[in-house]
Amino acid sequence: MTLPTSGAAPMSIGGSDSSMLVGLACLSVLSLLYAFFILRPRTKGGSSAPPIVTKSPVSGLPVIGTIVEFGKSPVKMVQRCYEDYGPVFTVPFFHKRLTFLIGPEAQEPFFKAPDEVLSQDEVYGFMKPVFGPGVVYDASKKNRQVQFQSMAHGLRTARLKGYTAKIEKETRQYLKTWGESGELDLFHALSELTILTASRCLHGDDVRENLFKEVSELYHDLDQGLTPLTVFFPNAPTKAHQKRNAARAKMVELFGKVIKNRRDNPDVKHSDGTDILSIFMDVKYKDGSPITDEQVTGLLIALLFAGQHTSCITSTWTSLFILNNPEIMKRIVSEQMDIFGADPDAAVDYKKVNEDMPLLHNSMKEALRLCPPLILLIRYAVKELKVKAAGKNYTIPKGDMVLISPSVGMRIPEVFKDPDAFDPDRFGPGREEDKSSPYAYMGFGGGMHSCMGQNFAFVQVKTILSVLFREYEMEMIADKVPDIDYEAMVVGPKGDCRIRYKKRQTSN
Numbered sequence: 272m273t274l275p276t277s278g279a280a281p282m283s284i285g286g287s288d289s290s291m292l293v294g295l296a297c298l299s300v301l302s303l304l305y306a307f308f309i310l311r312p313r314t315k316g317g318s319s320a321p322p323i324v325t326k327s328p329v330s331g332l333p334v335i336g337t338i339v340e341f342g343k344s345p346v347k348m349v350q351r352c353y354e355d356y357g358p359v360f361t362v363p364f365f366h367k368r369l370t371f372l373i374g375p376e377a378q379e380p381f382f383k384a385p386d387e388v389l390s391q392d393e394v395y396g397f398m399k400p401v402f403g404p405g406v407v408y409d410a411s412k413k414n415r416q417v418q419f420q421s422m423a424h425g426l427r428t429a430r431l432k433g434y435t436a437k438i439e440k441e442t443r444q445y446l447k448t449w450g451e452s453g454e455l456d457l458f459h460a461l462s463e464l465t466i467l468t469a470s471r472c473l474h475g476d477d478v479r480e481n482l483f484k485e486v487s488e489l490y491h492d493l494d495q496g497l498t499p500l501t502v503f504f505p506n507a508p509t510k511a512h513q514k515r516n517a518a519r520a521k522m523v524e525l526f527g528k529v530i531k532n533r534r535d536n537p538d539v540k541h542s543d544g545t546d547i548l549s550i551f552m553d554v555k556y557k558d559g560s561p562i563t564d565e566q567v568t569g570l571l572i573a574l575l576f577a578g579q580h581t582s583c584i585t586s587t588w589t590s591l592f593i594l595n596n597p598e599i600m601k602r603i604v605s606e607q608m609d610i611f612g613a614d615p616d617a618a619v620d621y622k623k624v625n626e627d628m629p630l631l632h633n634s635m636k637e638a639l640r641l642c643p644p645l646i647l648l649i650r651y652a653v654k655e656l657k658v659k660a661a662g663k664n665y666t667i668p669k670g671d672m673v674l675i676s677p678s679v680g681m682r683i684p685e686v687f688k689d690p691d692a693f694d695p696d697r698f699g700p701g702r703e704e705d706k707s708s709p710y711a712y713m714g715f716g717g718g719m720h721s722c723m724g725q726n727f728a729f730v731q732v733k734t735i736l737s738v739l740f741r742e743y744e745m746e747m748i749a750d751k752v753p754d755i756d757y758e759a760m761v762v763g764p765k766g767d768c769r770i771r772y773k774k775r776q777t778s779n
Contacts, residue, residue, distance in 0.1 A: 317666060319664055319665055319666040320361070320665070320666060320667075320668065321356075321359045321360050321361045321370055321665050321667070322356045322357070322359075322360050322361070323360075323361050323362075323363065324337055324352050324355075324356060324360050324361065324362045324363075325337065325363065327339070327340040327348075328340075328351075329343065334363050337362050337363070337364075338364060338365070341362065341364070344757055345646060345647060345676075345757065346646050346676065346678045346679060346757050347757075348362075349371055349373065349676045349678075349679045350679050352371065353371075353373045353374075353679060357660070357661055357663075358372065358373045358374040358376065358377040358660040358661050359371070359372055359373075359377050359658055359660050359663075359665045359667075361671070364672075367672055368668070368670070368671045368672065369671070369672050369674055370652075370667050370671045370672065370673050370674065371674050371675070371676065372658060372660070372673065372674070372675050373675070373676060373679055373680055373683075374660060374661075374680060374683055374686070375680075375686060375707070375708035375709075375710045375711045376659065376660045376661070376708070377658055377660035377661075378675050378680060378710045378713070378717075379708075379709070379710050380656055380657065380658050381648075381650065381673060381675050381710075381718075382710055382716075382717040382718025382719070382720070382721075383718055383719070384650075384656060385719070386412070386653075387653060387654070388652070388653055388654045388656060389650035389651065389652060389653070389656065389673055390650060390651045390653050391408060391649075391650060391651075391720070392408050392651075393651035394649045394650060394651050394672070395407075395408045395649075396408060396409070396505070397501050397502050397503075397505040398497075398505075398573075399505065400496075400501075400505050400506060400512070400515060400516060400519070401493055401496065401497060401515065401519065401572065401576070402569040402570075402572055402573050403519060403523070403565055403566065403568065403569035403572075404565070404569075405563070405565075405566050405569070406418070406566055406569030406570060406573060407569070407570075407573050413556070413557050413558075414556050414557075417554060417555075417556050417557060418554070418566075418570060419723065421550050421551060421554050421570075422547070422570070422574065422723060422724075423723050424550055425547035425550045425551075426547075426723060426724055426726065426727050428621075428726070430545055431621060431625075431726060431727060431730050432620075432621040433543075433545045434472045434545070434727065434730060434731075435619060435620060435621045435624055435730055435734055436618075436619075436620070437468070437471045437472055438468045438471070438472070438730070438731055438734040438735065439618065439619045439734055439738060440471075441464070441467045441468045441471050442464060442468065442734065442735050442738045442739070443738060445463070445464050445467060446738065446739070446742055446743075449743070449772065450774075451773070451774045452771075452772060452773040452774065453771075453772060454748065454769055454770065454771050454772070455769065455770065455772070456768050456769050457587055457590060457591065457768045457769070457770045458583075458587045458763065458764055458768040459768075461583055461586045461587050461590070461735070462579075462583045462587075464735060465578075465579060465582040465583040465586060465731065465735070466487060466490070466575075466579055466583075467479075467483070468731055468735065469574075469575060469578050469579055469582070469731070470483055470486065470487075470575075471546075472545075472546060472547070472727075472731075473546060473547045473548065473571060473574055473575060473578075474486070474546060474547075474548050474571065475541060475542030475543075475546030475548050475549065476541065476542040476543065476546075477529065477532075477533075477541040477542055478526075478529060478548070482525060482529070485525065486522070486525065489518040489519075489521055489522045489525070490518075490522075490572075490575060490579075492514045492515060492517070492518035493515055493518045493519060493522070493572065493576075494576070494579075495511055495514065495515070496511045496512055496514060496515020496516075496518070497515070497760055498511055498760065499760065519568075519572070522568055522572065523564065523565050523568045526548075526564065526567065526568040526571065527564045527565075527568070529548070530548075530552055530564050530567060531564075533549075533552065534552075547571070547574065548567070548571060551567045551570050551571065552567060554567075574724070577722070577724055578724055578727065578728065578731070580644055580761040581644050581722075581724075581728050582728050582731050582732055583763075584642070584644045584761065584762070584763045584764075585635060585638055585639055585642075585644065585728065585732055586732045586735055586736060587763065587764060587768065588638040588639075588641070588642045588764065589634050589635045589638040589732065589736065590736060590739070590745075590770075591747065591752050591753070591764065591768065592634065592637070592638055592641070592693045592752060593634055593740075594745055594746060594747045594770065595693070595747060595751070595752050596693060599630075599634065599693075599695065602630055603630055603631060603634065603740055604740055604741075606628060606629075606630045606631060607628075607631075607737060607740055607741050608741075610623055610627050610628065611623075611737075611741060613777060614777070615738075615741040615742045615775060615777065617741075619734050619737055619738065621730065623737075624729075624730055624733050624734055624737065625729075625730070628733055628737065629699070630695060631733055631736060631737065632729065632733065633695035633696070633697075633698040633699060634695040635729065635732055635733065635736075636695070636698055636705070636712070636714055637693055637694065637695040637697070637698070638693075639714030639715070640681045640682075640687070640705075640712065640714060641681075641682075641691075641693060642755055642762065642764075643677040643678055643681065643713065643714060643762075644761045644762060644763070645677065645761065645762075646676055646677065646678040646757065646762055647674050647675070647676055648674065648675050648676075648677065648713075648716065649672055649673070649674050650672075650673045650674075651670075651671075651672060651673070652667055652668065652669050652670060652671045652672075652673050653669065654669055655667065655668060655669050656671075656673065675713070677713040677714070678762075680713060681711075681712065681713060681714075686704065686707060686708070686711050687704050687711075688704065715728070741775065742774065742775060743772045743773065743774060743775060744772065744773045744774075744775055745770050745771070745772045745773075746770065746771050746772075747769075747770055747771075748767060748769040748770060748771055749766065749767035749769070752764075753765055753766030753767060753768055754766050
């Protein structure tokens with residue numbers, strides 16, 4: 272290779288010299304990367320910064336090993352680091368710092384900090400292509416407050432009382448397709464059933480009875496468009512993203528027609544008026560501007576996403592844990608018989624579901640403790656955050672991603688005795704392990720950002736399971752509860768969820 276020089280004869284570089292230059296260039300690049308990914312994170316936060324995790328048993332390469340380990344199993348890695356480094360630690364992840372807070376004491380500032388300190392906007396922006404513009408995390412703070420207030424209004428107790436009967440009706444209609452006996456995949460069945468019940472309560476009778484199949488198919492494409500790649504590259508030109516975008520556009524068009532029909536024909540009974548779509552249609556922002564049809568659709572998608580994943584997965588885990596424990600199963604059936612007698616057709620009402628089923632309620636709480644649908648909750652540190660845990664004071668620097676792991680935090684033996692065992696009685700009188708700290712139990716998050724739909728989820732799942740356990744005798748086909756699928760975006764069961772069922776014989 273010949274390089275011309277100013278005012279001098281050309282300089283020739285031999286092959287060995289060229290190789291040496293390439294080697295030096297690579298070394299320089301590696302040095303820069305090392306400084307950026309390892310030295311830079313180490314210097315941030317000062318003397319009270321959390322310990323930095325750069326080594327991993329998966330690989331001897333600094334930083335790279337922890338990234339590979341995290342990709343294989345975030346939960347196992349967080350558990351290892353908690354045991355090795357304590358309740359607060361930082362993991363460099365490419366150009367970002369992930370700081371984890373594990374255990375009730377460390378988790379407290381995560382749940383108590385206002386949005387001005389720990390923000391969700393920078394974290395969950397990847398949901399914009401799913402929900403649409405101006406919805407939830409893409410909305411201004413004032414508009415988001417109005418959107419959340421309308422959601423809360425639709426999920427208040429007065430409406431839950433009406434939803435109970437709707438959920439029971441959908442459940443009984445669905446179970447008619449089961450027949451007298453048979454075998455089926457319980458996860459698949461409860462996935463179908465929960466979206467049926469959610470559609471009846473969220474969308475209203477006109478949508479549920481006339482457009483459910485189309486809405487269900489579009490929701491499936493939206494759901495499949497949320498992949499691990501989406502978190503980092505939400506608009507990457509993948510097939511899944513293309514189908515997601517087409518589904519959202521079609522959903523906006525479909526609900527736009529429903530909204531127009533309801534407004535053009537106010538005297539026609541489209542629903543009983545308790546569905547959340549009716550509430551969203553009347554939303555006005557603080558500046559007086561009305562909500563758009565696209566935003567109404569986005570809010571419905573957001574609620575359906577949150578509710579469908581939580582209720583479907585939790586109802587499946589709750590059922591499987593109960594079926595896998597004969598003593599608990601016997602007590603669950605006995606509790607139902609005490610409430611309703613031997614009549615499997617006895618009507619469910621809100622009071623019975625909310626007050627008279629403590630064992631079923633605690634079984635659902637325990638399933639959520641063992642298998643929370645979201646293994647990580649994330650915030651962005653807009654400002655420096657002070658954390659005290661295990662007698663030490665830490666400073667979380669501005670710019671860190673701050674995470675907690677319900678999957679790890681709710682299996683700490685010092686908080687929950689025998690944490691890997693399914694034991695719904697741990698929440699009962701005399702034990703109440705979930706109340707050992709305000710932030711020990713995180714089945715529905717906690718603090719100012721706790722899930723506003725948790726009461727709806729309890730009513731939905733407990734109503735479904737009340738009817739199911741009274742109508743059928745069931746047993747698992749596999750000899751153990753399935754593993755947890757930590758590879759999924761929202762974790763569910765991984766393995767055999769089939770059950771064998773038989774209609775219960777009534778005494779009359």
